[in-house]
Amino acid sequence: MKHTYQYPRAALTVDCVVFGFDGGDLQVLLIRRAIPPFKDHWALPGGFVRVEETLDEAARRELVEETGLKDVFLEQLYTFGTIDRDPRERVVSIAYYALVKPADHTTAASTDAAEARWYPITGIPPLAFDHATILDIALKRLRGKLTYQPVGFELLPAKFTLTQLQRLYEAVLGTEIDKRNFRKKVLSFDLLIPLKEQLRDGPHRPAQLFRFDPVKYERLKKKGFLFEI
Amino acid sequence: MKHTYQYPRAALTVDCVVFGFDGGDLQVLLIRRAIPPFKDHWALPGGFVRVEETLDEAARRELVEETGLKDVFLEQLYTFGTIDRDPRERVVSIAYYALVKPADHTTAASTDAAEARWYPITGIPPLAFDHATILDIALKRLRGKLTYQPVGFELLPAKFTLTQLQRLYEAVLGTEIDKRNFRKKVLSFDLLIPLKEQLRDGPHRPAQLFRFDPVKYERLKKKGFLFEI
DNA sequence: AATGATAGTGTATGAAACACACTTACCAAT
DNA sequence: ATTGGTAAGTGTGTTTCATACACTATCATT
Structure with a gap:
């Protein structure tokens, strides 16, 4: 690819904090990473943004690919750009959060190769990258959102x-x-x-x-x- | 540059919506673009993110470079990733908004080569790229912020x-x-x-x-x- | 018929939002 | 010195909303 700008490009990812509710606990959908880095660690579903799709489209595509979820409530959360958040190279991640109805829970858990699991918000395992930070901010946002909008x-x-x-x-x-x-x-x-x-x-x-x-x-x-x- | 990922990288920019207040009108600081695209159009101050700086750092650096402003209130707003928002190639922009005290206004207007000017929010000229959209969202955010936090x-x-x-x-x-x-x-x-x-x-x-x-x-x-x- | 479990309902009190009009202090002009 | 103009500063009554609080209704099970 030819560079029209003299500035380096960055790898772009989207990461999704998927919230669910089982009647008792607020839950988050995590996937177990199949490849390094952080192989076998739990992480937020997400992946690289392609050039021919918008950020929202990338987030929705990754959700379908990694969890089978579609047509969910999805909103951009925050963009994380710390330099060393990915051990390999500079990766900037646009984080989203999603709200999922219980009917979709089974689809989510069962779909595809990569392991996906719901965790109660009170018992989240150690997460890959800076995903714990992202989750933390998403939870605060959800709390705020819930108090002033009927979501x-x-x-x-x-x-x-x-x-x-x-x-x-x-x-x-x-x-x-x-x-x-x-x-x-x-x-x-x-x-x-x-x-x-x-x-x-x-x-x-x-x-x-x-x-x-x-x-x-x-x-x-x-x-x-x-x-x- | 060697690609460790198989996904294309995107050019990354930061854009800043700088708010000021002259005692009567809410104002926004705009700069006139010296180079194409949108040469001579008014635009939000901003520029490319470098690999060795975080997003916040990039936003602050661009503010200093283009407007002379430093040590201002600065918060991330939203990330814009529509495919055609830049006519040249795929550019994703992380937008920020800044709040500036009147003491800094003169510094802001006078600094450096590129022309910078305060515009009242009610009389914004046509803007380059999707900057009108960014400004719109920043204004909504500022209104929200002001109603629940003493900024x-x-x-x-x-x-x-x-x-x-x-x-x-x-x-x-x-x-x-x-x-x-x-x-x-x-x-x-x-x-x-x-x-x-x-x-x-x-x-x-x-x-x-x-x-x-x-x-x-x-x-x-x-x-x-x-x-x- | 009795028990256990959750659904469903009203009122009184205190706090906060809102509407509203006049007096005070200064300056300038006469 | 008096007058007029301008913005600063101040208090109360009313209404609306948040909060605290306890009993009855309906069903399934035994």
């Missing part, structure tokens, strides 16, 4: 109960929330549609199922409304 | 009056703010130290000068306190 449903099945939603908020934020206040507030936003269905699990009163209303959400976003829970 | 003083002189601070908030957020409520709220955070000095300008009652208390601010940040105005 929680991205981590839940299409139909969910208010208790499930509350458990999710508690897991991500690491706090206990009062049930009545939580329901009052969540419902006041008028973004949840009660379904005719109920969830019957176990020997107790069945729970009302809701689904998220994306139309109303878009309307709110356009008006610049944000809000916290 | 306003980064755009004011070391000594400032509450009215100046209010004008700044009004200029950035594009709203009118009630004087009494604003003062009540700002002072309640206990981050401003009243000085023995007053500002006398014009035929009216002189205004109390304050300075920001960085020590108390750090203490708040550590506790994870954020707040809005």
Whole structure:
């Protein structure tokens, strides 16, 4: 390749912090590296950016290739450019974070050759490169995001109960929330549609199922409304 | 250069959205490009990342080189990687935004060969590359930032009056703010130290000068306190 | 019929947001 | 010295929102 600039190019990667929720713990999807460096270490899914794709496209492609996940909530997080973050040469990584619904969890775990596994956020193994730092920043971002934008449903099945939603908020934020206040507030936003269905699990009163209303959400976003829970 | 990876490298640039405040308008520092592409167009200060420097270092170096500004508030904004954002070849740009105190404005305008000029945010000329998009996102970020973190003083002189601070908030957020409520709220955070000095300008009652208390601010940040105005 | 488990609901209190108008201090002009 | 113009500075009442808190309803199991 001919250099039109006199400046050296850098190898570019994308890395994805994939969050999931199993009803109790916030989880992160990790893959075990098959090649050096950091062979056999756990790492964030990701890989090199190709010249003919945008950064977002690269992130989505890598997600499919390494975890089988597609059509997930995906947002750019931060770009990491420390000089020695890759032992081989200068590699700059654009980090993304993804929110994945439970329906996709099985696909994610089972797909392809490289081993992929969900880890609870409280029990993350040592990670390759500076991926621990990336994960740390992603978690902070998720916490912030969750408190001022209704993205929680991205981590839940299409139909969910208010208790499930509350458990999710508690897991991500690491706090206990009062049930009545939580329901009052969540419902006041008028973004949840009660379904005719109920969830019957176990020997107790069945729970009302809701689904998220994306139309109303878009309307709110356009008006610049944000809000916290 | 020998490729240890089989993937092509990309040219990497940093671009800086430099915000200033002249007492009335929020302003942005632009430079006129001396070389193609977009020769003679206005653009954000920025340039290529070198292999031996981090992204932050590159952003600060370019700021000094192109505008003479140093020791300013600087934060990474977003990374832009559309394929055709540079007409020559694939260039990925890590955008930053900076907040500059008025004392530095003159230095900024006067330095070096390339022409540099402050433009009010309401009268930005056509910009090179996708810099209009970058500016747009930076402005949104600044608005968000200002509403939940006390960064306003980064755009004011070391000594400032509450009215100046209010004008700044009004200029950035594009709203009118009630004087009494604003003062009540700002002072309640206990981050401003009243000085023995007053500002006398014009035929009216002189205004109390304050300075920001960085020590108390750090203490708040550590506790994870954020707040809005 | 009794037990155990989770769903679901209302009210009272305190804190913060918001709306709102007049007095004070200085300068300049007469 | 008085007047007029200009921006600084100040307090209260109202409303809205956050928080704390305990019991009843419904189902499955025995």
